[in-house]
Amino acid sequence: MAKTSRYRCTLLSLLFVETATAAELPLNMTKGVTDISLQVYDLHMTIFYICCAIGLVVFGAMFWAIIHHRKAKGVQPAQFHESTKVEILWTAIPVVILVIMAIPATKTLIAMEDTSDSDVTILVTGSQWKWHYKYLDYPVEYYSLLATPQKQIQNKIAKGENYLLEVDRPLVIPTGKKVRFLMTSDDVIHSWWVPAFAVKKDANPGYINESWANVNEPGIYRGQCAELCGKDHGFMPVVVIAKEPAEFDSWIRQEAETQAKAKAAEQELLSMNMTMAEAMALGEKTYLGYCAACHQPGGQGLPGAFPALKGSKMATTATELAAHIDIVLNGKSGTAMQAFGKQLTLQEIAAVITYERNAWDNNTGDLVQAAAIHAAKTGNKE
Amino acid sequence: MSTVTTDPHAHGDHHDEHHHSPPAGLKRWLYTTNHKDIGTLYLLFALTMFFIGGAMAMVIRAELFQPGLQLVQADFFNQMTTVHGLIMVFGAVMPAFTGLANWLIPMMIGAPDMALPRMNNWSFWILPFAFSILLASLFMEGGGPGFGWTFYAPLSTKYSGDSTALFVFSVHIMGISSIMGAINVIVTIFNLRAPGMTWMKMPLFVWTWLITAFLLIAVMPVLAGTVTMVLTDKYFGTSFFDAAGGGDPVLFQHIFWFFGHPEVYIMILPAFGIVSSIVPTFARKPLFGYASMVYATSSIALLSFLVWAHHMFTTGMPVFAELFFMYCTMLIAVPTGVKVFNWVATMWRGAMTFEVPMMFALAFIVLFTIGGLSGLMLAITPADFQYHDTYFVVAHFHYVLVTGAIFSIIAAAYYWLPKWTGHMYDETLGQWHFWCSLISVNMLFFPMHFVGLAGMPRRIPDYALQFADFNAFISIGGFAFGLSQLIFVWVLVKCIRGGEKATAQVWEGAEGLEWELPSPPPYHSFTTPPHVK
Numbered sequence: 001m002a003k004t005s006r007y008r009c010t011l012l013s014l015l016f017v018e019t020a021t022a023a024e025l026p027l028n029m030t031k032g033v034t035d036i037s038l039q040v041y042d043l044h045m046t047i048f049y050i051c052c053a054i055g056l057v058v059f060g061a062m063f064w065a066i067i068h069h070r071k072a073k074g075v076q077p078a079q080f081h082e083s084t085k086v087e088i089l090w091t092a093i094p095v096v097i098l099v100i101m102a103i104p105a106t107k108t109l110i111a112m113e114d115t116s117d118s119d120v121t122i123l124v125t126g127s128q129w130k131w132h133y134k135y136l137d138y139p140v141e142y143y144s145l146l147a148t149p150q151k152q153i154q155n156k157i158a159k160g161e162n163y164l165l166e167v168d169r170p171l172v173i174p175t176g177k178k179v180r181f182l183m184t185s186d187d188v189i190h191s192w193w194v195p196a197f198a199v200k201k202d203a204n205p206g207y208i209n210e211s212w213a214n215v216n217e218p219g220i221y222r223g224q225c226a227e228l229c230g231k232d233h234g235f236m237p238v239v240v241i242a243k244e245p246a247e248f249d250s251w252i253r254q255e256a257e258t259q260a261k262a263k264a265a266e267q268e269l270l271s272m273n274m275t276m277a278e279a280m281a282l283g284e285k286t287y288l289g290y291c292a293a294c295h296q297p298g299g300q301g302l303p304g305a306f307p308a309l310k311g312s313k314m315a316t317t318a319t320e321l322a323a324h325i326d327i328v329l330n331g332k333s334g335t336a337m338q339a340f341g342k343q344l345t346l347q348e349i350a351a352v353i354t355y356e357r358n359a360w361d362n363n364t365g366d367l368v369q370a371a372a373i374h375a376a377k378t379g380n381k382e
Numbered sequence: 383m384s385t386v387t388t389d390p391h392a393h394g395d396h397h398d399e400h401h402h403s404p405p406a407g408l409k410r411w412l413y414t415t416n417h418k419d420i421g422t423l424y425l426l427f428a429l430t431m432f433f434i435g436g437a438m439a440m441v442i443r444a445e446l447f448q449p450g451l452q453l454v455q456a457d458f459f460n461q462m463t464t465v466h467g468l469i470m471v472f473g474a475v476m477p478a479f480t481g482l483a484n485w486l487i488p489m490m491i492g493a494p495d496m497a498l499p500r501m502n503n504w505s506f507w508i509l510p511f512a513f514s515i516l517l518a519s520l521f522m523e524g525g526g527p528g529f530g531w532t533f534y535a536p537l538s539t540k541y542s543g544d545s546t547a548l549f550v551f552s553v554h555i556m557g558i559s560s561i562m563g564a565i566n567v568i569v570t571i572f573n574l575r576a577p578g579m580t581w582m583k584m585p586l587f588v589w590t591w592l593i594t595a596f597l598l599i600a601v602m603p604v605l606a607g608t609v610t611m612v613l614t615d616k617y618f619g620t621s622f623f624d625a626a627g628g629g630d631p632v633l634f635q636h637i638f639w640f641f642g643h644p645e646v647y648i649m650i651l652p653a654f655g656i657v658s659s660i661v662p663t664f665a666r667k668p669l670f671g672y673a674s675m676v677y678a679t680s681s682i683a684l685l686s687f688l689v690w691a692h693h694m695f696t697t698g699m700p701v702f703a704e705l706f707f708m709y710c711t712m713l714i715a716v717p718t719g720v721k722v723f724n725w726v727a728t729m730w731r732g733a734m735t736f737e738v739p740m741m742f743a744l745a746f747i748v749l750f751t752i753g754g755l756s757g758l759m760l761a762i763t764p765a766d767f768q769y770h771d772t773y774f775v776v777a778h779f780h781y782v783l784v785t786g787a788i789f790s791i792i793a794a795a796y797y798w799l800p801k802w803t804g805h806m807y808d809e810t811l812g813q814w815h816f817w818c819s820l821i822s823v824n825m826l827f828f829p830m831h832f833v834g835l836a837g838m839p840r841r842i843p844d845y846a847l848q849f850a851d852f853n854a855f856i857s858i859g860g861f862a863f864g865l866s867q868l869i870f871v872w873v874l875v876k877c878i879r880g881g882e883k884a885t886a887q888v889w890e891g892a893e894g895l896e897w898e899l900p901s902p903p904p905y906h907s908f909t910t911p912p913h914v915k
Contacts, residue, residue: 026835026836026848027832027835027836028832028835028836029765029768029835029836030837039764040764040765040767040768043762043764043765044759044762044765044768047758047759047762047765048759051755051756051758051759054755055751055752055755058722058723058726058751059748059751061726061730062726062729062744062747062748065726065729065730065731065732065734066729066734066744069665069729069730069731069732069733069734070733070734070735070736071666071733071734071735072735075731075733076733077665077666077667077731077732077733078667078730078731078732079667079668080670080731081667081668081669081670081671081672081728082670082671082672082673082674083671086727087671087674087720090719090720090723091716091719091720094715094716094719095716098712098713098715098716101712101762102708102709102712105708105762105763105764105765106705106708108764109701109704109705109708109763109764110701112764112767113701113704128541152450153450153451153844154450154451155450155451155452159449159450159847161847162846163449163846163847164449164844164845164846165846183698187536187540187541188534188536188537188540188541189534189536189537189631191696191771193771193839195768195837198764198767198768199767200696200767200768200770200771201696201698202696202697202698204625204631204632204697204698205536205624205625205631206624206625206626206630206631207625207630207631207632207698209697209698210698223837224837224839224842225839226696226770226771226772226839227534227696227771228460228529228530228534228537228841229537230460230528230529230537230541231456231457231460231528232456233456233460233841233842234456234839234841234842234843234844234845235456235844302457302524303523303524304522304523304524304525304543304544305457305524305525305543335540335541336540336541
């Protein structure tokens with residue numbers, strides 16, 4: 001966001017000079033890095049200046065009257081109270097101004113909604129509270145989570161430069177190509193917003209929306225979820241890296257290779273067993289990344305909203321182990337509990353279940369292996 | 383505008399009605415069917431809710447004073463923004479306008495009381511229950527509603543807590559109260575106008591309230607339908623808003639905003655009526671363009687049914703729908719502009735004085751217009767993609783609702799307080815209240831425009847570091863605005879308890895039937911209808 005500060009509008013900054021210099025707050029809408037975002041910016045500035053002019057005329061007349069037509073000056077009030085001519089005039093003039101504003105707005109809007117002839121298509125899926133990106137033209141997909149540590153949010157350590165606007169795995173797109181985004185959601189409505197692209201589109205569960213951007217400059221662009229989506233709505237940023245096409249190609253090839261290898265490795269892991277210590281370490285990491293937002297780091301949940309795992313029947317009785325694996329894999333419909341089967345690796349799921357069954361005095365001693373998860377998963381499919 | 387002749391023979395028909403005085407104590411307020419008592423109850427209730435909703439705003443501003451989570455956790459923060467919105471809309475602004483309607487409409491049209499006094503009692507007394515239910519839900523396990531006052535599905539259905547049931551029932555009760563209030567206003571205006579009070583002689587406050595009442599009857603049932611669908615989706619297995627069962631989450635937004643946009647005008651049309659009463663009085667000059675004011679108000683009301691989807695430009699509508707709603711929304715600027723121009727023309731070549739009601743009315747005209755102009759910016763769909771759901775929108779609707787609706791209510795309170803109590807309020811304290819409010823409210827809401835343009839989304843409990851300085855400044859403005867309203871309470875208490883005796887006309891330039899009655903007016907306003915010439 002600091003990038004955009006050089007675009008700050010002079011007129012606006014004059015009003016707030018002192019405060020603006022203290023922080024790096026750009027005071028105006030970003031010009032962005034696409035042709036469309038520049039058009040949107042120009043449109044915004046045009047309407048803004050027209051509104052300022054209207055304000056100047058109306059408030060000017062009003063303050064003139066306040067200064068000159070006051071009883072303290074000994075004036076006698078006039079008694080006129082209508083004039084058809086004047087009233088027609090000040091109905092007609094605004095109509096003309098509105099038409100002048102509507103023409104460029106219509107042009108830009110039609111251009112923005114034309115998603116045809118795209119070069120790359122990416123499926124963006126929102127869920128509480130992270131984004132998932134899937135390249136429809138390449139075998140690449142991954143989740144993108146907030147990377148800001150909890151300790152910074154809880155004011156225990158100093159906040160970093162990109163506080164709340166940083167993720168573990170940013171979306172990568174090529175510059176100079178028409179990139180089409182398809183938006184949808186796994187749970188509630190989210191809204192994917194990157195100010196620098198002038199793209200803000202709701203991700204509606206069960207439906208697919210479209211938008212597009214053709215980025216002119218390589219760089220890192222940050223945005224946030226814009227639609228209230230529950231507790232951690234403020235903690236699901238969007239980070240996009242735009243790379244030159246050649247760089248993007250090599251990145252995506254490498255990424256596809258890495259993901260293919262990981263899948264193969266997972267099959268091999270089925271025959272390997274984790275030790276309790278390994279499982280607990282990986283489980284804790286996974287738990288804090290994916291589960292703690294609702295079930296809380298101490299496993300106590302939030303009464304009335306998210307159930308406790310600590311001391312719960314499911315996490316402490318042996319007969320419930322299958323149900324425990326099932327709910328983590330497939331979620332629970334009608335609640336906020338998501339299906340983690342496609343988000344986590346078999347090993348991570350095994351580890352997190354092991355962790356939940358042994359942490360916080362749950363002490364069942366159960367050690368779940370990836371093979372058991374694999375069995376449950378494939379069993380479900382049949 | 384009107385002169386009154388009282389017919390002395392008419393007294394005989396109203397035997398002992400004007401003699402009986404109200405019972406004393408709590409019973410008077412519980413059983414009352416008197417428009418003035420009920421008006422007072424509504425106004426005091428609205429003031430109480432204003433402070434409760436305001437306290438929640440203080441929690442929000444305190445949390446946002448610095449980046450990081452310090453005072454409250456994210457889910458409680460969401461409950462605060464949700465309940466703050468609900469309380470201010472349904473508990474503060476709407477009941478305050480109904481209170482003003484109760485006090486003023488019978489006096490302005492020359493009637494003894496409202497047409498349906500028993501229903502009037504009921505429409506008030508169910509409100510405290512509605513808000514007790516809503517506020518009590520905050521103390522449930524899992525907390526109160528946290529899905530925003532707009533309660534978008536499926537966040538409010540599948541993903542909400544059990545406080546949703548309480549939320550739905552309390553909204554139902556608020557809706558019933560509003561509909562009954564609206565019916566009462568319409569029946570009163572149609573049937574109880576004094577002889578000679580033709581439609582185009584009615585004061586603008588009566589006109590704007592009449593149109594508001596029709597809007598209420600049109601859209602409150604839509605809100606009731608929406609919350610019922612939320613309830614059945616959550617508890618009875620329907621899928622109105624769930625794609626998995628053949629529904630559509632965006633359908634929720636269409637239905638909600640079909641209520642929600644006219645609702646916005648429900649909260650501003652009576653304000654237009656108030657300002658149109660105050661400005662001519664203190665300019666000592668008749669209102670400019672009375673007829674065009676009536677037509678402009680009616681056009682705004684009709685257009686309000688054609689613009690709902692401008693709240694939903696990012697939901698993925700077809701281009702044609704986006705263009706239609708953009709053009710209709712822009713069109714609203716025309717009648718709204720006519721109103722503002724008429725007020726300025728009323729002041730032009732008048733002989734103005736600047737007592738507290740006039741100060742608040744002038745601040746209304748300037749600050750509401752700023753809110754209107756940012757509304758025009760928001761209408762431009764491509765730009766709205768950038769503004770939508772940011773602090774720019776928060777700034778816009780607080781300019782319209784706080785410095786618009788609430789400033790008009792405060793102006794009305796100062797303007798008619800001497801009439802209601804029989805005492806003049808303390809002008810010096812009132813001016814302190816005005817200047818403190820004016821400065822702090824702009825510190826509070828003006829910088830929000832910039833924070834929004836710079837990219838801060840609304841409804842977030844924590845924000846990126848570049849927004850820190852502005853948020854601290856905004857919070858200071860917020861605390862100052864909250865404290866300034868305590869001066870208002872002081873003025874009110876002082877004025878109710880005593881003060882310089884007010885004359886019947888109170889203000890040199892005041893015209894209209896309510897100023898012909900003594901201050902304070904008799905318990906039953908016009909037992910004999912006056913003749914309006």
